Amino acid sequence: MTTETGSPSHVDGTSDPRPSSGNPLLEVADLTVYHGQLRALDSISLRVHPGEVYAIIGANGAGKSTLLRTIAGLHHPTAGSVRLDGADVTGLRPERRARQGIVMVPEGRRLFGSLSVEENLKVGATYARPGPWTIERVYETFDWMRGRRTQRTAQLSGGEQQTVAIGRALVANPRVLLLDELSLGLAPVIVQRIYGMLPQILATGLTVLLVEQDVSQALRVASRLQCLLEGQTTLEGTPAEVTAEQVEAAYFGLASAASLPGEGSGS
Amino acid sequence: MAWVNAIIQGVLTGGLYALFACGLSLMFGVMKVVNLAHGDLAVVAGYVGVGIITVTHIPVLWSFLIVVPVMAVVGYALQRTLIQSALNRGVLTTLIVTLGLSMVIENALLEFFTANSRGIGASMTLVTGSFSLGSQVELPYLLLLIFAVAVAVLLGLQWFLSGSSYGRLIRAVADDQEAAQLSGANYAHVFGIAAALALGTVALGGMAFGMYSTLDPTAGTDTILLFAFVAVVIGGLGSLWGTLLGGIVLGVAQQIGAQINISDELLAGYLVFLLVLVLRPQGLVSRRAQT
Numbered sequence: 001m002t003t004e005t006g007s008p009s010h011v012d013g014t015s016d017p018r019p020s021s022g023n024p025l026l027e028v029a030d031l032t033v034y035h036g037q038l039r040a041l042d043s044i045s046l047r048v049h050p051g052e053v054y055a056i057i058g059a060n061g062a063g064k065s066t067l068l069r070t071i072a073g074l075h076h077p078t079a080g081s082v083r084l085d086g087a088d089v090t091g092l093r094p095e096r097r098a099r100q101g102i103v104m105v106p107e108g109r110r111l112f113g114s115l116s117v118e119e120n121l122k123v124g125a126t127y128a129r130p131g132p133w134t135i136e137r138v139y140e141t142f143d144w145m146r147g148r149r150t151q152r153t154a155q156l157s158g159g160e161q162q163t164v165a166i167g168r169a170l171v172a173n174p175r176v177l178l179l180d181e182l183s184l185g186l187a188p189v190i191v192q193r194i195y196g197m198l199p200q201i202l203a204t205g206l207t208v209l210l211v212e213q214d215v216s217q218a219l220r221v222a223s224r225l226q227c228l229l230e231g232q233t234t235l236e237g238t239p240a241e242v243t244a245e246q247v248e249a250a251y252f253g254l255a256s257a258a259s260l261p262g263e264g265s266g267s
Numbered sequence: 268m269a270w271v272n273a274i275i276q277g278v279l280t281g282g283l284y285a286l287f288a289c290g291l292s293l294m295f296g297v298m299k300v301v302n303l304a305h306g307d308l309a310v311v312a313g314y315v316g317v318g319i320i321t322v323t324h325i326p327v328l329w330s331f332l333i334v335v336p337v338m339a340v341v342g343y344a345l346q347r348t349l350i351q352s353a354l355n356r357g358v359l360t361t362l363i364v365t366l367g368l369s370m371v372i373e374n375a376l377l378e379f380f381t382a383n384s385r386g387i388g389a390s391m392t393l394v395t396g397s398f399s400l401g402s403q404v405e406l407p408y409l410l411l412l413i414f415a416v417a418v419a420v421l422l423g424l425q426w427f428l429s430g431s432s433y434g435r436l437i438r439a440v441a442d443d444q445e446a447a448q449l450s451g452a453n454y455a456h457v458f459g460i461a462a463a464l465a466l467g468t469v470a471l472g473g474m475a476f477g478m479y480s481t482l483d484p485t486a487g488t489d490t491i492l493l494f495a496f497v498a499v500v501i502g503g504l505g506s507l508w509g510t511l512l513g514g515i516v517l518g519v520a521q522q523i524g525a526q527i528n529i530s531d532e533l534l535a536g537y538l539v540f541l542l543v544l545v546l547r548p549q550g551l552v553s554r555r556a557q558t
Contacts, residue, residue, distance in 0.1 A: 072449060098451040110446040112439045123439045126432060127451030172451060 023086065025050045025207050026071070026102070026176045031080035033063075033070050033231075040066040042231040043080065046209075048176065048224075053198065053208045055222035057215050059251060062228040064211040065107055068180050071209070072104040073097045084175065099127045101175030107184060107211075109165040111153040117164055118149035124168035131173025132204045138167040141200060159190035166194070170201065177201075179210035183217060195221050215247060229253045268403030270526060275404060277522035281498075281515030282414030283479060286472035287491050288498035288510035289421060290465030296505035297441045297461040299358050300350055303365040306492030307372040308466055309473030312338045313482040314376065316474045317385050327388035327478070335470045342466025343459040350462065351455050369488060376484035384486075387477035394478050413475045417514075420468055421507055427464070428507075437461050497540045503550025512551055516543075 024047035033041040041063045048054040056064045069075050071082050073094035081090045089097050098104075112120050121135045139146040142163050153161055162182060169177060183191040191214065198221055202208065212218040218225060219239045227235035227250040235242060235250030248254070291305045302308075316334045320327060345368075353364035388394050397407040428434035440447045440457045447454055476482065476491060494517060501516050502509025517536050524535020543551070 074445060074448075093453070094445075094448040095451050095453045098449055104449050106446060106449060110443050110449075112442040112446065114438055114442055115435065119435055119438075122432070123435055123447065123452070124450050126436060168450065 022049060024048055024083075025085055026209060027081075027083040027086075028067075028071060029081050029083070031067070031070060031077050031082070033066055033075050033077050035066070040231050041070065041077070044228070044231070044233060045080075046226055046236075048207055048209050050207055051202065051205070052223045053202065053210065053221050055218040055225040056209070056211045056228060057213070057218045057225060057247075057251065058228035060213070061230075063231040064213075064228055065180055066231075067228070068104060068178050068209070068211050072102060072178055095127070098172060098174075099129070101129055101173070102178065103169045103172045103174035103176075104178035105162075105165050105169045105180060105182070107180040109158075109161045111161055111165055111168070113152070113154050115153070116150050117145060117153055117156070120153060120164055120168050121149075121171055125171040128171055129173040129175075133170045133173050135171055138171060141197070142167060158186050159194065162186060162190075162194055166197075166201075174206060176207045176209060179208060181211055181213060183212060183214045191217060215251065219247070227251055268401065270523075272404045273522040273526040274519055275406065276410070277519030278515050279407075279410035279414045280518035280522070281511060281513075282410070282417035283472065283475055284494050284498045284514030284517055285417040285511040286413070286420065286468060286475055287495035288502070288514060289417075289424065289507055290468040290472070291492075291495045292499045292502075292505060292507060292510050293424070293461060293468075294465045295499070297437055298346075298350075298354060298458050300354065300361045301365070302350075302465075303362060303492065304368040304372060304487075305365075305465075305469060305495060306490070307369045307376075307487030308338065308341070309469045309476065309491045310376065310482055310484065310487040311341075311372060312466075312470035312473035313387065313477035314380060314385075316387055316477060317482070320387070327391060328393075331471070331474060334474055335467050338470035339463040339467040342462040342464075345466075346459045346462035347455060351458065354458075369492075373484050373487065380484065382483060382485075384481035384483040385477070386481045387474060391478075409478055413479065416471060416475070417511060420471065421511055424464065424468070424507055433457070433460055494536075497536065499550075501540060501543045501551060503552040506550065506552040509550055509552035516551070 026048040028044060028046045031041055031044045032039065044067055046054065056067060058064045066075060070077055073092060077090065081088055083089065084100060084102055089100065089102065092100070112123060115123065118135065121138060125135060144160070145164065145167065148156070153164055156164065182194055195217055198208070210218070222239055224238050225236070225242070226233055227247065229250065230253070234253065235246055287306070287309065291302060294300045294302050312334050315337060316330045319325065319330045319333055349364060349368065350361060353360040393408050393412065397405045399405055428438060436447065436452050436457050437460065439450070440452060440454045444454045447457070472491065476486070497517050498510050498513035500513070502511070502513025516539060520539040521532045521536040525532035
C-alpha cells in the first residue's frame with residue numbers, strides 16, 4: 001500500500017471516455033420505498049455502467065442509505081426494479097444478491113465483533129464468486145492486516161475496521177460494490193487514505209456505487225454522481241458537468257439558488 | 268469418605284446436566300431463543316430410543332446412532348418452521364410458542380405412552396455396574412461414560428464453532444444477522460444448523476437420562492429443562508464450558524444436600540442457584556471472559 005494518494009489521478013475519472021450509453025451493469029428504475037408512512041425514496045432511477053464509480057450524495061435523511069440498502073435487498077420497494085446485468089433481482093433476498101455479485105459494505109462497518117480479522121474475511125469468502133480477490137490478495141493490498149489477522153476486530157481503530165469491512169466485501173468478488181458512508185466517524189486523513197485505495201480496487205474490474213455525505217470526497221472519486229434530497233433526485237451528471245453552485249443548490253434544496261441569487265435574502 | 272463419594276457423584280452428574288444445558292445455551296447464544304420445549308424434546312428423544320430398541324432389538328448404544336441424527340433433523344425442521352416464524356414476530360413470541368410446543372409434546376406423550384415411567388437398558392452392566400475405589404467410593408460406569416461423552420460433546424462443539432466454515436457462520440450470524448446476509452449467508456439456514464446441533468446434544472441428554480433414571484412424559488419440564496436452566500445460569504449465559512461447570516456445581520450441591528438429608532437434594536441445588544444469581548448474576552464463566 002504505497003501512498004500515492006496525493007497524485008491527482010482521480011481527475012481522470014471525470015474525463016473517463018466510457019460512454020453512458022451501452023448496457024448498464026446495475027440499473028435501478030423508478031424505485032419507491034416507504035418507511036411506514038414516510039416515503040423515503042420517490043421514483044429513483046440510476047444506471048451504473050461497468051467500471052464506473054457512481055456516487056450518491058445528499059444530506060442526512062435524503063434517502064441515500066435507503067437506496068443502497070434497497071439495492072442490496074435489505075428494504076423492499078413498493079414500486080420499481082433493480083436489475084443486475086439485465087436480470088431482475090428485485091425479488092431476491094439479500095444473500096442471493098450477494099452471491100450474484102451485489103455486495104455492500106454497510107454503514108457503520110458492521111464487522112462480526114466476536115470474530116477475528118481473518119475470520120471476518122473468511123465469512124466474506126464463504127459464498128464468493130470466482131474472481132481475482134482472495135484473502136491473500138487482501139493482505140497484499142492492505143499489508144498491515146496480515147500481522148493482525150488473529151485479533152478481534154473490536155481491537156482495531158475505526159479506519160482499520162473500515163478497511164476490514166471493505167476486505168470482507170472484496171473477497172466475495174462483487175460485480176457491483178456498494179459502499180455506504182465510508183467516511184462516517186473517521187478522521188479526514190483516514191478517509192483520504194481509504195478513498196485513495198479505490199483506484200487499486202477498481203483496477204481489478206469492479207464497479208462501485210457509493211453513498212457519501214462528504215461531497216468533495218465524492219466529487220473527487222466519482223465518474224458520475226446523483227444528488228438526493230428528501231427521496232428525490234435533484235441533480236445528476238459527471239463531476240465535470242456540474243458546478244459547485246448547482247451541487248450546493250441540489251444538496252440543500254435551494255431550488256433556484258444558483259440561477260436567482262439574492263432571492264433568499266429578499267424577504 | 269461418604270462426603271468424598273458424594274462430591275465425586277456430584278461432579279459426574281454434572282456431565283449429564285451439561286448435556287441437558289449446552290443445547291439450550293447454544294440456541295440462546297445464537298438466535299436468542301429460550302427454548303422452553305428443550306427438556307420435552309430430550310424426553311421425546313428418549314422415547315424414540317425406547318421405541319427403536321423395542322421394535323428392532325438393536326443394542327442400546329447403537330440406537331444412539333439413529334436417535335441423535337433423527338433429533339438433529341427434527342431440530343432443523345422445527346427451527347425453519349415454528350421457531351423461525353415466531354422469531355420473525357419478535358423474541359418474546361418464541362417464549363410463548365416454545366411453551367406451547369412443550370405442552371403439546373407432554374400431552375401427546377401422555378396420550379401415547381401413558382404416565383408410566385420407562386427406563387433404557389435397565390439390565391445392562393453399563394447401567395447397573397460400578398467399580399469401587401477403596402471401601403466407600405463407588406464410580407458407576409454409566410456416570411463416568413456420560414461425563415466423558417459430555418466433555419467430548421463440548422470439545423466437538425467448540426471445534427465445530429471455532430474451526431469449521433459453518434461454525435464461523437453460526438458465530439457471524441449470532442453477531443450480526445444483516446451483515447451475515449450481506450456476505451451471502453442465509454441466516455435461517457444457519458439458525459437451522461445451530462438448532463440441529465442443539466437437539467443432537469439434547470437427544471444424547473434424553474437418552475442418557477433414560478439410562479440413568481427413568482423417562483416419563485413430564486420429566487422434560489420437571490427435571491431436564493429446570494436443571495438445564497440452572498446449569499446455564501450458574502455457568503454463565505452463552506458459555507459452552509460454563510454449562511459443564513454449572514452442571515458440576517449443581518450436581519455437587521445436590522449430592523451434598525442429599526448427604527445432609529435425603530429430602531434436601533433438590534433444595535440444596537436451588538439454594539446454590541439463588542446464591543450465584545445474587546453474588547454473580549453473570550454466571551461463573553462470563554461470556555466476555557471467554558476466548
